[in-house]
Amino acid sequence: MRAVNSDRRMQVYGALLLLPAAILLGTFAYLPTIATLIDSLFLPGIRGEPPAFGGLANYQALIEDATFWKVARNNLVYALGTIPTSIALALGMALFVNARLPGRGFVRMAYFTPTILPMIAAANIWMFFYAPQIGLFNNLLDVLGIDGPNWLGNPRIALFSVIMMTIWKEAGFFMIFYLAALQSLPPDLQEAADLEGTTRWSFFWRVTFPLLMPTTLFVMINALINAVRVVDHLFILTKGGPNNATNLLLYYVYENAFSFFDRPYAATITVVILVVLAIVATVKFTVLDRRIHYQ
Amino acid sequence: MSRSTYASPSISASRIQMPSLETVAAWLLALVWIFPLLYAVWAAIHPSDFVASFDLFAPLTASNFIDAWNEAPFMRYYLNTFLMVTGILIGQFIVCTLAGFAFARFPVPGRDVLFMLVLIQLFVFPEVLIVENYRIASGLGLVDTIAGIGLPYIASAFGIFLLRQTFKTIPRELEDAARIEGCSWMGVLLKVYVPLAKPTYLAYGLVSVSHHWNNFLWPLVVTNSVETRPLTVGLAIFSAPETGVNWATISAATLLSIAPLLIAFLLFQRQFVQSFLRVGIR
Numbered sequence: 001m002r003a004v005n006s007d008r009r010m011q012v013y014g015a016l017l018l019l020p021a022a023i024l025l026g027t028f029a030y031l032p033t034i035a036t037l038i039d040s041l042f043l044p045g046i047r048g049e050p051p052a053f054g055g056l057a058n059y060q061a062l063i064e065d066a067t068f069w070k071v072a073r074n075n076l077v078y079a080l081g082t083i084p085t086s087i088a089l090a091l092g093m094a095l096f097v098n099a100r101l102p103g104r105g106f107v108r109m110a111y112f113t114p115t116i117l118p119m120i121a122a123a124n125i126w127m128f129f130y131a132p133q134i135g136l137f138n139n140l141l142d143v144l145g146i147d148g149p150n151w152l153g154n155p156r157i158a159l160f161s162v163i164m165m166t167i168w169k170e171a172g173f174f175m176i177f178y179l180a181a182l183q184s185l186p187p188d189l190q191e192a193a194d195l196e197g198t199t200r201w202s203f204f205w206r207v208t209f210p211l212l213m214p215t216t217l218f219v220m221i222n223a224l225i226n227a228v229r230v231v232d233h234l235f236i237l238t239k240g241g242p243n244n245a246t247n248l249l250l251y252y253v254y255e256n257a258f259s260f261f262d263r264p265y266a267a268t269i270t271v272v273i274l275v276v277l278a279i280v281a282t283v284k285f286t287v288l289d290r291r292i293h294y295q
Numbered sequence: 296m297s298r299s300t301y302a303s304p305s306i307s308a309s310r311i312q313m314p315s316l317e318t319v320a321a322w323l324l325a326l327v328w329i330f331p332l333l334y335a336v337w338a339a340i341h342p343s344d345f346v347a348s349f350d351l352f353a354p355l356t357a358s359n360f361i362d363a364w365n366e367a368p369f370m371r372y373y374l375n376t377f378l379m380v381t382g383i384l385i386g387q388f389i390v391c392t393l394a395g396f397a398f399a400r401f402p403v404p405g406r407d408v409l410f411m412l413v414l415i416q417l418f419v420f421p422e423v424l425i426v427e428n429y430r431i432a433s434g435l436g437l438v439d440t441i442a443g444i445g446l447p448y449i450a451s452a453f454g455i456f457l458l459r460q461t462f463k464t465i466p467r468e469l470e471d472a473a474r475i476e477g478c479s480w481m482g483v484l485l486k487v488y489v490p491l492a493k494p495t496y497l498a499y500g501l502v503s504v505s506h507h508w509n510n511f512l513w514p515l516v517v518t519n520s521v522e523t524r525p526l527t528v529g530l531a532i533f534s535a536p537e538t539g540v541n542w543a544t545i546s547a548a549t550l551l552s553i554a555p556l557l558i559a560f561l562l563f564q565r566q567f568v569q570s571f572l573r574v575g576i577r
Contacts, residue, residue: 007402013480014401018409021394024450029416032427039427096321109564110325113332116560117553118509120527124534124549125331128338128542136334172328173571180572229422232511235531250423257426258516266426273423281418
């Protein structure tokens with residue numbers, strides 16, 4: 001009897017410990033998620049009228065919205081443009097820094113420093129590089145006699161310019177995960193390979209790279225999430241322009257909610273983002289967590 | 296970061312040729328990577344005529360910093376960021392400690408399901424939900440308050456997860472010993488669990504502080520006055536092209552807003568990198 005009682009007490013105590021987190025998560029995570037879904041089914045009230053139920057009208061509008069498709073495509077290009085390159089660079093940096101290298105401390109610091117900067121500050125600095133006439137890139141190209149492009153003003157290369165900046169910002173962060181993984185590889189693998197006379201190239205592709213797979217997948221998930229959630233730099237660099245050439249999903253949500261004041265439509269786009277994140281989360285929890293066993 | 300045991304002496308002879316090329320590549324990449332920051336420093340400490348022309352003997356000046364400081368209320372922004380970052384950190388420590396403790400040690404019914412629910416927040420961030428979170432914040436009267444910036448981040452799934460992991464590794468015998476000596480559950484938590492989880496708190500704290508120091512989107516949405524705006528939002532407004540501020544001043548302002556974190560990073564590099572690792576690898 002007593003044991004049951006104390007068990008009950010433990011349960012109540014535990015529940016009380018969870019209470020603050022539950023209230024906060026409920027208010028700022030679950031409630032808004034559900035509200036987003038509900039909101040996406042309503043149409044904005046015109047001239048102060050309350051919003052009217054519209055069924056899937058917003059989704060219909062979304063499918064017919066050419067800008068939405070452009071923004072979704074941009075986001076895909078942005079993800080494909082940033083993720084593989086920054087992962088490859090991160091791995092390269094980690095290999096550099098893991099080897100014997102004069103001034104290794106400085107090199108590692110140089111790679112990692114962009115990670116510490118806020119996206120806004122990084123964008124400010126890159127703004128100087130990209131500016132059309134007086135910007136540094138075009139100044140340098142000018143010296144070579146090349147007429148530089150309008151990096152952020154030309155719709156055909158603006159997204160590329162945004163991608164370049166993002167790669168610079170992210171690669172160093174991913175490097176540290178590779179570096180940690182490299183340092184935990186058993187050294188006898190290298191010794192065995194040396195005895196066999198394996199070339200460094202094939203050692204990398206046959207041994208190191210496969211062993212780093214868990215890290216690569218982990219980094220990929222993080223990079224994917226960042227590609228959806230970080231749009232700070234757009235506020236400085238392009239504001240999604242020119243003509244939506246650099247607009248990304250979350251920035252489009254922001255525009256709809258706080259510039260066009262169409263909250264239900266913003267909620268509808270948010271649902272798309274939530275679906276993307278849900279897919280990423282499912283992949284992470286079902287596929288990856290079963291295959292990766294570190295720690 | 297421990298020294299690599301990779302290259303054993305017996306094989307280094309065959310590799311003496313290779314590193315030079317690699318070293319050059321590594322250094323080139325490092326210079327490219329650090330260049331934007333050095334450039335910002337260059338632009339900030341020289342008169343604005345020298346923004347795009349490099350002259351080793353260009354006169355130095357502090358006037359860009361003075362201009363930036365006078366043209367925008369940076370003192371206030373510093374204070375706001377400081378209050379926000381500290382408030383979030385304290386809140387996260389308290390809420391995540393309690394929840395992590397419950398998940399690690401208490402037989403709460405449906406614990407695993409609840410924990411999965413918490414983990415969802417690793418993917419659904421307050422930034423993604425700006426539309427509805429703004430509505431909720433305004434319903435609670437939190438718009439344009441520092442509490443409004445911080446509250447959505449307090450119950451951090453990351454923090455709960457990390458502390459639960461750490462608490463789980465602490466041997467139960469320690470807890471039992473404390474219980475026998477008549478410690479209450481709170482006493483056990485504060486005297487046994489929290490002290491032993493110190494490295495986790497340090498790592499999580501560093502990551503939390505640097506994340507929120509740099510955070511932008513939600514603070515932008517939820518603030519609308521100088522009294523609450525953090526540095527990032529203040530900097531974005533200050534450097535908007537419409538304001539016509541010159542580059543040298545913007546550079547100075549940018550450096551001003553990143554200086555505290557950057558200096559802390561340069562001084563405690565090892566701790567920063569290890570914290571990011573610790574918190575990142577799960």
